[in-house]
Amino acid sequence: MFEFRKKLPENLFKDACDVHCHLLPGVDDGFPTVEKSLHALKKLEERGVTKMVLTPHFMKDYPDNDRVSITAKFEDYKKEAEKVCGIELHLAAEYMLDACFMEHFKQGFLTLDKAGSHVLCETSYLMYEHGISEMIYDIMCAEFQPVIAHPERYEYADRDVYFRWRDKRYKFQLNLLSLAGAYGPATVARANYLLKEDFYDYIGSDMHGLSNFERFLPELRLSSKNIERIEQLIENNKKLVS
Numbered sequence: 437m438f439e440f441r442k443k444l445p446e447n448l449f450k451d452a453c454d455v456h457c458h459l460l461p462g463v464d465d466g467f468p469t470v471e472k473s474l475h476a477l478k479k480l481e482e483r484g485v486t487k488m489v490l491t492p493h494f495m496k497d498y499p500d501n502d503r504v505s506i507t508a509k510f511e512d513y514k515k516e517a518e519k520v521c522g523i524e525l526h527l528a529a530e531y532m533l534d535a536c537f538m539e540h541f542k543q544g545f546l547t548l549d550k551a552g553s554h555v556l557c558e559t560s561y562l563m564y565e566h567g568i569s570e571m572i573y574d575i576m577c578a579e580f581q582p583v584i585a586h587p588e589r590y591e592y593a594d595r596d597v598y599f600r601w602r603d604k605r606y607k608f609q610l611n612l613l614s615l616a617g618a619y620g621p622a623t624v625a626r627a628n629y630l631l632k633e634d635f636y637d638y639i640g641s642d643m644h645g646l647s648n649f650e651r652f653l654p655e656l657r658l659s660s661k662n663i664e665r666i667e668q669l670i671e672n673n674k675k676l677v678s
């Protein structure tokens with residue numbers, strides 16, 4: 437049946453909180469400089485965003501990123517940000533489920549929530565690597581709540597994988613631009629399926645730069661029902677970070 441799709445409401449991001457972005461400059465493949473990152477923050481503030489959780493990559497590709505060094509860089513960045521905008525900044529991390537993951541667990545996770553339980557995790561896009569379930573099991577035994585970043589982006593993931601993850605009580609975080617085609621048509625299809633079936637718990641920008649947002653966001657058209665679902669995810673974000 438034909439489904440009428442419309443633009444996102446103008447006020448969608450009013451008082452919104454983003455739980456996944458790479459605004460902390462110069463530490464990964466996200467924003468390269470403080471200036472570019474602060475420019476993006478100001479643009480987000482114009483759209484009504486009031487809180488951002490910065491989630492730099494913690495993975496073997498970035499061996500210098502650990503809890504101590506990233507916390508120090510975040511504190512410096514926060515001082516600069518406070519001079520130019522009123523967005524409240526929080527620090528967490530996006531943890532790759534790789535050979536370094538358990539070391540980060542030992543150091544203490546930077547979590548999405550103040551209560552210290554929600555851990556943003558990602559896997560390789562191409563293949564489900566051996567040992568991932570065991571790593572997640574270990575952190576859940578320590579009462580951490582895994583939040584799977586952008587499950588729609590994993591090429592190996594099918595419905596069986598998603599049901600298995602949900603049965604294991606993993607939480608799901610949607611990348612908004614996945615719905616707009618920023619990562620290709622197969623990702624759009626997986627994101628639409630997961631959104632329609634109410635798999636998602638949270639939503640993030642996963643912003644690495646402004647260009648994707650400026651290119652894809654104006655193009656995004658969603659059904660009224662899916663806009664309602666996105667609004668609910670934004671509410672969930674607020675509760676997580678309040």
Ligand SMILES: [Fe+2]
Nearest residue numbers: 456458530642
């Ligand atoms: Fe990310």
